[in-house]
Amino acid sequence: MAMGKEDDNRCKPVHDGHSEPLFETRRKTGRVIAYRVFSVSVFACICLIWFYRVTVPIKIDVNRTGIDRLIWFVMLVAEIWFGLYWVVTQSSRWNPVWRFTFPDRLSRRYGNDLPRLDVFVCTADPVIEPPLMVVNTVLSVAALDYPPEKLAVYLSDDGGSELTFYALTEAAEFAKTWVPFCKRFNVEPTSPAAYLSSKGNGLDSTAEEVAELYREMAARIETASRLGRVPEEARLKYGEGFTQWDADATRRNHGTILQILVDGREENTIAIEIPTLVYLSREKRPQHHHNFKAGAMNALVLRVSSKITCGKIILNLDCDMYANNSKSARDALCILLDEKEGKEIAFVQFPQCFDNVTRNDLYATMMRVGVDVEFIGLDGNGGPLYIGTGCFHRRDVICGRKYGEEEEEVKSEKVQEMIEPEMIKDLASCTYEANTQWGKEMGVKYGCPVEDVITGLAIQCRGWKSAFLNPEKKDFLGVAPTNLHQMLVQHRRWSEGDFQVLLSEYSPVWYGKGKIGLGLILGYCCYCLWAPSSVPVLVYSVLTFLCLFKGIPLFPKVSSSWFIPFGYVTVVVNAYSLAEFLWCGGTFRGWWNEQRVWLYRRTSSFLFGFTDTIMKLLGVSESAFVITSKVADEEAAERYKDEVMEFGVESPMFLLLGTLGMLNLFCFAAAVMRLASGDGGDFKTMGFQFVITGILVVINWPLYEGMLLRKDKGKMPTSVTVKSVVIALSACTCLAFL
Numbered sequence: 087m088a089m090g091k092e093d094d095n096r097c098k099p100v101h102d103g104h105s106e107p108l109f110e111t112r113r114k115t116g117r118v119i120a121y122r123v124f125s126v127s128v129f130a131c132i133c134l135i136w137f138y139r140v141t142v143p144i145k146i147d148v149n150r151t152g153i154d155r156l157i158w159f160v161m162l163v164a165e166i167w168f169g170l171y172w173v174v175t176q177s178s179r180w181n182p183v184w185r186f187t188f189p190d191r192l193s194r195r196y197g198n199d200l201p202r203l204d205v206f207v208c209t210a211d212p213v214i215e216p217p218l219m220v221v222n223t224v225l226s227v228a229a230l231d232y233p234p235e236k237l238a239v240y241l242s243d244d245g246g247s248e249l250t251f252y253a254l255t256e257a258a259e260f261a262k263t264w265v266p267f268c269k270r271f272n273v274e275p276t277s278p279a280a281y282l283s284s285k286g287n288g289l290d291s292t293a294e295e296v297a298e299l300y301r302e303m304a305a306r307i308e309t310a311s312r313l314g315r316v317p318e319e320a321r322l323k324y325g326e327g328f329t330q331w332d333a334d335a336t337r338r339n340h341g342t343i344l345q346i347l348v349d350g351r352e353e354n355t356i357a358i359e360i361p362t363l364v365y366l367s368r369e370k371r372p373q374h375h376h377n378f379k380a381g382a383m384n385a386l387v388l389r390v391s392s393k394i395t396c397g398k399i400i401l402n403l404d405c406d407m408y409a410n411n412s413k414s415a416r417d418a419l420c421i422l423l424d425e426k427e428g429k430e431i432a433f434v435q436f437p438q439c440f441d442n443v444t445r446n447d448l449y450a451t452m453m454r455v456g457v458d459v460e461f462i463g464l465d466g467n468g469g470p471l472y473i474g475t476g477c478f479h480r481r482d483v484i485c486g487r488k489y490g491e492e493e494e495e496v497k498s499e500k501v502q503e504m505i506e507p508e509m510i511k512d513l514a515s516c517t518y519e520a521n522t523q524w525g526k527e528m529g530v531k532y533g534c535p536v537e538d539v540i541t542g543l544a545i546q547c548r549g550w551k552s553a554f555l556n557p558e559k560k561d562f563l564g565v566a567p568t569n570l571h572q573m574l575v576q577h578r579r580w581s582e583g584d585f586q587v588l589l590s591e592y593s594p595v596w597y598g599k600g601k602i603g604l605g606l607i608l609g610y611c612c613y614c615l616w617a618p619s620s621v622p623v624l625v626y627s628v629l630t631f632l633c634l635f636k637g638i639p640l641f642p643k644v645s646s647s648w649f650i651p652f653g654y655v656t657v658v659v660n661a662y663s664l665a666e667f668l669w670c671g672g673t674f675r676g677w678w679n680e681q682r683v684w685l686y687r688r689t690s691s692f693l694f695g696f697t698d699t700i701m702k703l704l705g706v707s708e709s710a711f712v713i714t715s716k717v718a719d720e721e722a723a724e725r726y727k728d729e730v731m732e733f734g735v736e737s738p739m740f741l742l743l744g745t746l747g748m749l750n751l752f753c754f755a756a757a758v759m760r761l762a763s764g765d766g767g768d769f770k771t772m773g774f775q776f777v778i779t780g781i782l783v784v785i786n787w788p789l790y791e792g793m794l795l796r797k798d799k800g801k802m803p804t805s806v807t808v809k810s811v812v813i814a815l816s817a818c819t820c821l822a823f824l
């Protein structure tokens with residue numbers, strides 16, 4: 087096997103043709119200039135709106151009551167916030183870049199002499215992350231187009247589950263067929279489940295044999311999962327692994343479990359065909375905080391793997407993100423191994439894409455514009471955020487190396503001497519990190535619900551850049567949340583985490599100043615300000631419809647020239663956002679859904695994320711990591727396919743959304759009734775307000791259906807509906823008499 091003293095991680099170019107870069111960076115100048123002109127015009131109108139709020143009321147109305155003035159002032163503050171936030175978001179549209187790689191140059195230059203690559207797949211719960219899904223991810227990366235003796239796949243199981251381990255043992259067997267099959271026939275995608283479902287019935291006889299083997303394996307794994315029991319044969323066969331589970335082991339209380347299922351370091355024939363495969367479940371004890379995914383990454387991934395294969399490049403994947411393009415590692419290496427520009431790049435991030443999103447993306451989980459516009463824009467300003475999955479890192483950089491420091495030569499001896507698993511296990515114990523820099527200056531950072539973002543930011547602050555690769559063919563595909571509640575919970579975690587990044591010692595604003603460019607600081611702020619942006623959105627929308635109800639005009643008359651900036655900003659910004667969405671391949675309905683989700687995230691997830699952060703600052707509570715479920719029951723899955731919004735659970739977030747929705751509806755109904763009873767004056771003075779409230783009612787339509795019209799299981803729970811209606815009605819009654 088090719089593991090001599092000279093080769094391995096040093097990767098000297100095979101040929102000396104250094105001159106050709108391995109990737110190039112393109113810009114689209116014309117489009118950017120047009121955009122800048124447009125954006126200046128919007129900004130001019132924003133300034134006019136501010137000017138209107140400050141100057142006009144003083145002139146037109148001296149008889150205003152205190153409360154009117156207060157409302158006016160609050161509107162001004164909100165508009166200042168929106169305006170400034172809009173300015174911040176311009177950073178991601180100011181200077182976009184696109185990266186293109188040249189994998190054939192890479193092959194010519196390095197042949198198979200590529201650096202070792204360690205892939206880390208993280209899983210944490212065998213129920214909401216089914217073992218069969220997890221092993222499909224593992225198999226998909228095991229079959230990457232990469233020399234198998236240079237590739238290792240580690241499965242980190244924070245669930246400490248025998249079922250997951252059992253599934254992996256099955257996968258290790260199946261890999262002996264699957265990996266060579268993929269290589270021989272250039273199979274794409276390399277996840278067996280995805281491949282078979284893409285092929286349908288069109289398999290030839292060889293493929294059919296492989297498919298049969300897969301189906302048998304899948305059936306065994308699913309049966310075991312359903313029964314919650316590992317088959318006895320497997321226990322006998324993999325005794326060495328299963329005996330590591332003590333009789334009283336639970337997911338929160340167990341020792342380190344480490345099993346090398348395929349050892350690619352050994353010189354045998356199978357090992358050369360399939361990569362190293364390792365199962366790891368770090369020690370967990372109730373009295374030690376485990377720091378969620380960040381803890382798993384540091385213990386297993388960065389420390390344990392350094393004693394087994396010690397890949398110079400690492401790829402981090404969530405357990406649902408299977409490899410959809412077997413060439414992704416080569417694309418990433420085109421950037422990381424490039425002798426010139428590539429030298430300063432610490433990590434290569436691929437977008438988070440999903441294979442279960444429906445046509446109109448009901449919950450806007452794809453974040454089309456985020457991927458195809460914002461991240462491209464971030465890349466032009468110094469590099470995208472690290473978003474936790476689909477990201478290739480340099481091991482020594484994530485472990486703490488600064489830009490400009492000598493790269494440590496990874497010695498081939500280090501991985502050649504076989505260290506006994508027992509010795510390695512200590513690296514994954516609860517106490518190993520006490521009084522070390524792990525989780526602080528070394529590895530993935532602790533204490534933040536978005537460990538990935540803060541870690542990437544710290545890397546960029548150490549002088550590194552990052553790069554974004556977003557080829558047409560998506561490289562990794564995962565499972566997006568399939569119901570409203572899960573999506574809102576996920577965004578609650580993200581908004582809370584990003585806001586904590588802003589307030590942390592690594593804040594992009596305070597800590598990042600002088601270390602990363604202004605464009606990137608603003609780029610981070612777009613996300614870091616999600617949580618606080620909930621307050622102005624909530625207040626502004628509620629004031630708009632409540633004041634319509636009370637007959638207090640908040641905007642200039644449609645006939646007045648002051649209306650022009652309001653109209654211009656509203657129409658043009660939305661038209662542009664629609665155009666942008668369509669350019670990114672979305673549909674009109676998809677865009678409309680996104681507007682709804684935009685509002686719901688702000689008035690629930692982000693608001694809760696905001697209050698969670700404040701609670702944490704006050705020391706009242708701690709942040710949690712609620713794992714997103716990757717499964718749905720059959721009926722719910724059916725509704726998801728039909729793009730019917732799923733409520734179903736009682737949640738404070740739904741109570742809030744329901745109450746706001748009802749309040750909105752009542753206010754609009756009252757205004758319509760006034761209009762119908764012949765009082766047209768309202769419409770003249772409050773036309774814009776009327777329209778906004780009406781649009782909000784239309785946006786909320788699926789919510790009203792879920793609350794009042796639907797009968798299926800996915801409707802809003804009756805208790806939530808009743809409470810929302812009661813609260814909204816009482817609020818309106820009080821207001822009417824005020």
Ligand SMILES: O=c1ccn([C@@H]2O[C@H](COP(=O)(O)OP(=O)(O)O[C@H]3O[C@H](CO)[C@@H](O)[C@H](O)[C@H]3O)[C@@H](O)[C@H]2O)c(=O)[nH]1
Nearest residue numbers: 208209210244378379382404405474475535536576713714
């Ligand atoms: O204690 C834990 C909790 C989670 N995970 C794993 O972390 C991954 C991400 O969890 P998921 O519930 O799928 O979260 P998402 O919101 O989809 O994740 C995004 O956002 C997270 C930060 O909020 C990042 O950690 C993820 O990598 C990123 O994909 C999954 O593979 C989990 O198995 C662990 O290993 N240990």
Ligand SMILES: [Mn+2]
Nearest residue numbers: 404406564714
């Ligand atoms: Mn996920």
